[in-house]
Amino acid sequence: MTPPELPESTKRVAVGRRVFLGVTGLAALGVAFGASIQNFLGNAFGSGLGGLLPGGDRFRIYSITGKYPTIKDSDYRLKVSGLVHHPKTFTLDDLKAMPMTSFTKTFQCVTGWRVPDVHWQGVLLSDIMDAVGIRPEAMALTFESYDRADTESLTIDQARLPDVIVAYQMLGAPVTTEHGGPVRLYVAPMFGYKSLKWLSAIRVVHEVQPGFWEQNGYPVNGWLDGTTGPTNPDPSLT
């Protein structure tokens, strides 16, 4: 593509086009294989190196309201009500006095980012359900947040999975305000939006009521393998 108005007889090379295609081609490869590259680096070198790469292993903090509700530990209350035998309000100390569960998992957001090796500690949701006594007609749980905007839902069976917890520790320290502290839900086998932050109340109900993100188009059952049925047979998810 030698422009006619350039007088030199010197041969021209379309370097511009080549660099343009090179850069955009590299980006396309990155989109196609970026997940594999990150997973490989994470597995080969641990999350330390992945954390140094831009784009890798980093939490993106979302908030529906644009603010973080700030709750003092001593003011924190978790109200459990609805189809239960003994409605109860838990303080943070009440939760910490219950049997503790901890594990390390990859946190996966539905939008594509992930953080491997996140350590969680808290109380099994099934322990909380047992403490209040679920009535037989109960089918689902509805979760509410101190931000007064987010809501979530789980079926009773989902809530009884062994890696669904009410978490008060994350990354080896109390859950920070921006991560949903002092207490948040953590639903390990599903995408991050199911793990409601600033958990304020659990209502036991007759049927699943789609939460905030579900009303905005996300699947009610956001399993990490991409399936959206009420149950998931894949044991590697739990």
Add this chain to the structure above:
Amino acid sequence: MTVAPTTTRRVAHLMRFDRVQRTAHWANAALFGALIFTAIPLYFGSFFGVVLPRHLIEQIHLWSGLALPIPIIISLLGPWGRSMRRDVRRVNAWTREEIRWLQTRGRSTLEADKFNPGQKLNAIFIGAVILVMLVTGSMLQWFRFFSVSLRQGATFVHDVFAFAIFAVVIGHIFMAVTHRDSLRSIFKGWVSEQWAAAHASRWLKESRDAEGSVDSP
């Protein structure tokens, strides 16, 4: 070809960037600026809420991103875009001498075009990353149409390129403020013949061959 610095001759001017190019440049710069400044709190989540609520920051980032190609497209298309189109051809077509100059990092001789190979590379890079960031950003915004693996890849590319863009833009601004004559030309359009003789001798020769009419065919 050189003009003695002590000359009392009236300084002749060459138009380096016409009004369309200047407008496109500053519109593009404003959008890049808005994108970079909103990207920082979005990437480093802990800053958020300091100046603007997060959803406002997100909206600014989204709309600036979607608008990003508009200044270049408008300035290229249409009857007003002749200089812009000619400069795109300049940036694309390199002589062997220019390739060698880049390979030797500026140590080989060069009869410089209107833009030197480094400037050409900057322009190509910016053009390419506009496309890359627009596509990957759209994948992140309308993620439901893509698999989780592709979303993760798009996040990865968007972030890596953001760092590269940040570095290149800082370099671009540094070169601009340390080269006053070039800097003036993106505000006022013109450079002196003296400057052109020193930094863009091939362009100056072409402009003279085109019989006085500055940078026209």
